[in-house]
Amino acid sequence: MSPDLIDLSYLLAASLFIIGLKGLTKPRTAVRGNLLGALAMLIAVVATMLDQNIVSVTGLLIAIGIGSIAGTILALKIEMTAMPQLVALFNGLGGGASVLVAGAFLAGREFSERVTSGAGFADVLTATAASGLIGAVTLSGSLVAFAKLQELKFVKDVSFPGQKLVNLLLTVGAIGLGWMLVTQPEHAQLWYWVMAGVALGLGVLLVISIGGADMPVVIALLNSYSGLAASATGFVLNNNLLIIAGALVGASGLVLTRIMCNAMNRSLGAVLFGTMKSGGSSLSDDEVYTSVKSTSADEVAMMLEVSQTVLIVPGYGMAVAQAQHAVRDLTNLLLNRDVDVQFGIHPVAGRMPGHMNVLLAEADIDYDRLKEMDEVNSMMDQVDVAIVLGANDVVNPLARTDPDSPIAGMPIIDVDKARTVIVVKRSLSPGFAGIANPLFAADNALMLFGDGKQAISEITKAFDDA
Amino acid sequence: MSPDLIDLSYLLAASLFIIGLKGLTKPRTAVRGNLLGALAMLIAVVATMLDQNIVSVTGLLIAIGIGSIAGTILALKIEMTAMPQLVALFNGLGGGASVLVAGAFLAGREFSERVTSGAGFADVLTATAASGLIGAVTLSGSLVAFAKLQELKFVKDVSFPGQKLVNLLLTVGAIGLGWMLVTQPEHAQLWYWVMAGVALGLGVLLVISIGGADMPVVIALLNSYSGLAASATGFVLNNNLLIIAGALVGASGLVLTRIMCNAMNRSLGAVLFGTMKSGGSSLSDDEVYTSVKSTSADEVAMMLEVSQTVLIVPGYGMAVAQAQHAVRDLTNLLLNRDVDVQFGIHPVAGRMPGHMNVLLAEADIDYDRLKEMDEVNSMMDQVDVAIVLGANDVVNPLARTDPDSPIAGMPIIDVDKARTVIVVKRSLSPGFAGIANPLFAADNALMLFGDGKQAISEITKAFDDA
Amino acid sequence: MLFSTLAMQEVDGVVKALAGAVQQSGGAAPLILLLTVFALAVFLGVEIITKIPPTLHTPLMSGSNAISGITLVGAVLATGADNGTWAGILGFSAVVFATMNVVGGFVVTNRMLAMFKTKK
Amino acid sequence: MLFSTLAMQEVDGVVKALAGAVQQSGGAAPLILLLTVFALAVFLGVEIITKIPPTLHTPLMSGSNAISGITLVGAVLATGADNGTWAGILGFSAVVFATMNVVGGFVVTNRMLAMFKTKK
Ligand SMILES: NC(=O)c1ccc[n+]([C@@H]2O[C@H](COP(=O)([O-])OP(=O)(O)OC[C@H]3O[C@@H](n4cnc5c(N)ncnc54)[C@H](OP(=O)(O)O)[C@@H]3O)[C@@H](O)[C@H]2O)c1
């Protein structure tokens, strides 16, 4: 393929990426948007491979085959609840690829020729350093985020005195090593890999101190980084398409980070500089759980019978219990008996943004019944019974009352202001943020202990029999 | 200034244009957006003038001085009601500048050197042809639009049999001449100016047959063209900034055209191919105005006294009469007496989009009272008295009922569905589209003949005395 | 033997081509780069304008019209270089036209927008 | 003293190198063009995402994450040319990583989005 044709294919691919990304922002066009993105990628890769310069096609195809199979299997086999960690993992791989490509460039023949010829190319070297640095931070940071979300035992929230100073030193060190790379191209590879090593460490330290509750924000941010790394790689290879696609992702990731920060009431600065507050209980369980009342499915069914408006607030527990179909059955039954049912969806309920929407959509629950947080809170005084199903942090009043708690300031769904609250969960153990929840001991709250799916089914049955 | 610095200034200017344009889309940031655009332009021009290649700075400064003074005077002296034609005029000048710059390029030294050297540069020649063609259509089309809006006597709606065919022939001819230019660079200037001449004729013919009521759409479209012409000039001069700024305007103009088409229920295709229906009455005045009832200010004041909700629908007549301050006084008085007052703003009331908003804002009327068409129509059955103040086409029910009328299908404000309609205007003469209005003869309509400002003041006085 | 020679030649070609590709933007690619810039700006323009309230249609029209007067930069270049009388005249007129477009456009937009300002 | 001289020399070197990079291109500086493309794409990315409903946060995240796997193109170029074993290994691994990112990302996004489809 002639260089011109390749360039044109790249332009086409870039346009498709743009249209695809735009499609992803609207429910109606999201599926098509995603497919357009995939098509763009296909065009880009095929055009690149048709380049006369590509010599070892076999090796390439093997590598692509391995990657495709591994990626597809992971993507298809993973549990819905583990999606976020999967995204983190893929993201890390993308960052890693940037590190490797920039490294391969330094190891390549063209590079050594340019060094020998003595021609200046500080701009390319700067881009190489940026690609390696950002890519490495993305790689290790994403892997730590993965481990945290997967709740792997060997990863704990680590924080030690002087951590910020260490982070600062590592950052300065990595940039300094990048500078050495730019000024001493003869030793480029040495400086590069040392720099990458330091950056890997930096990525680990930046993320490891962040509480799990803030992980979605971290992933969005790392996603943005991986885009920037790709863009930097584009500057290294003088390749427009990489620059454009990378910049798109970099910018959109940053915007998404900000949107999510707003939803969780975190400042973007705190995320950027890795200074988010980590989890940790501010009140002991004994202090909080003095007067917890529990109830039974029959009793709940009776309450529902005399209700006009029921609000269901699902959380991570619904995902774990796979209770969405049971919820659908209960909803339909209630609607048949003229009880109005609404769903209160907190933006960070579950383990990924939109997690609840996905699950409830899977169970065919009418989209119109899913209400956003603000809307639900403004109608809370009309709610007769609020059923909290496996949610915890997103309904924890401490967010409003305790400025020291790790979720302080996060907007919550104010179920404590409903007439009666039923909390369905297996025990009094805490949620993601690891703190006790005074809601469970509130005067208007009743605990229904048990697995989410089973509990809801029992309520449905009791209600139907009545 | 070194080429690098110039390029960087251009990049800065491009970014400022983008931020400025974005600012222009939100009421809160519009002023700043406009200033940022002006700043970007200043940076771009100064950077260009600091280029070492610029030889005759004096001539340049003189030209800039003339242009600035003329532009400022026009911009400051013009009546608010004449804004649209002024925009059309400026737009034409911009298109004309593109024609001249591309022409100057062909007359320049660099061009003749390239022709002599025999190096192929079909891409640049194509861009030159595009710049001249689009620029010339913009120039003449805008001037015709200007003349129509200014209601200059010598411009009539012209349409003749076979007009479409002529337009098509001219288009093909202009493109053919452009092709000659590309293939015969030795005679570039000859082909270029002939092509520009044909394109000028095309611009005239395309716009002259379009009814005045559709003029705002035409201006938005020509605005888009002038952007594309600037972009083409950028390809001629290999200048990024021109390409970016021109493309921004080209795209935004097209989007604006589509938005306005939707508001007036015209198809974009009809605009693009110059086949919009021209004005022309479908019913004679005698047929329509059989039973017109007129009223007096005192009578209106009495009606207002027993009203709960009053809707004011302003139109071009309010602008002519400069009645906005009188309207403000009436509004305040009514509000004091617990009569609710709302304003129904049709998107194309007046002579430019947003014309009514500008005037009412000038008179300090609360922004919240200005309601868009859809909102007003849905509350029409609660309106006791609708006062139509110098509006005509935008409340003409023929748009709904007569498929042959030139405004057929345009959404209107359905004042005819209010309890009582008071129409304030000086006579029964038609509005912009030149057609009779059955509303004036409707059972629930009363005419209050007179100048808008005076009539409203009289109502206010009568109401206050009562 | 033959095969390996061929492979060597190919490799040679590759290296040359790669070297070319990396320095490419000076040579073959400018048109594509310019087209890319154009395409991105078009997408951007569409995105920016898509949701604009009717009130701002006219200010936007006149403001963006002023921006399209960017041809002024081209006009300055055209008149500035020493290109002979004819080109000079064309350039001079272009500067006058474009400046009117630019300055008048921004001023009139500002005047229009001033009316929306909330006067407290 | 010694230190500052050294630093000065170093800075000098970089400046020269940078200048060289820009001149090498001739005409329109490629670096500036690339930066322009980058800037436009950033603006575009911001515009496109600004109003996205929470439901789509995760699909957007994983979809855009797949797009960031565009490094794959770079990896293909790196492994494709004949650059020696070490570069080859790096390139090969990069292709594997990037392909997993790309393919896995698009597939998982599609799977997620499939759940929103209205099943009638
Ligand atoms: N949405 C996101 O993007 C995202 C991503 C990562 C992290 N986060 C964080 O995750 C938290 C989400 O809040 P959340 O209220 O949805 O969840 P949560 O605070 O993590 O609480 C989930 C609750 O579900 C219960 N549960 C677990 N398995 C259950 C089962 N089979 N049946 C019934 N209950 C079960 C658990 O209590 P028992 O063990 O007593 O049953 C637990 O208290 C927030 O802190 C958020 O910041 C969100």
Ligand SMILES: NC(=O)c1ccc[n+]([C@@H]2O[C@H](COP(=O)([O-])OP(=O)(O)OC[C@H]3O[C@@H](n4cnc5c(N)ncnc54)[C@H](OP(=O)(O)O)[C@@H]3O)[C@@H](O)[C@H]2O)c1
């Ligand atoms: N908004 C835009 O962007 C734009 C731009 C160009 C064209 N247009 C077109 O303009 C029309 C706008 O509709 P419209 O209803 O606002 O206006 P219109 O249909 O043009 O009617 C204006 C009416 O105001 C009356 N009038 C004039 N001077 C007056 C005065 N001093 N006091 C009281 N009344 C006075 C006139 O009747 P008398 O002579 O009897 O008083 C006339 O019938 C539409 O057809 C639209 O398509 C709109």
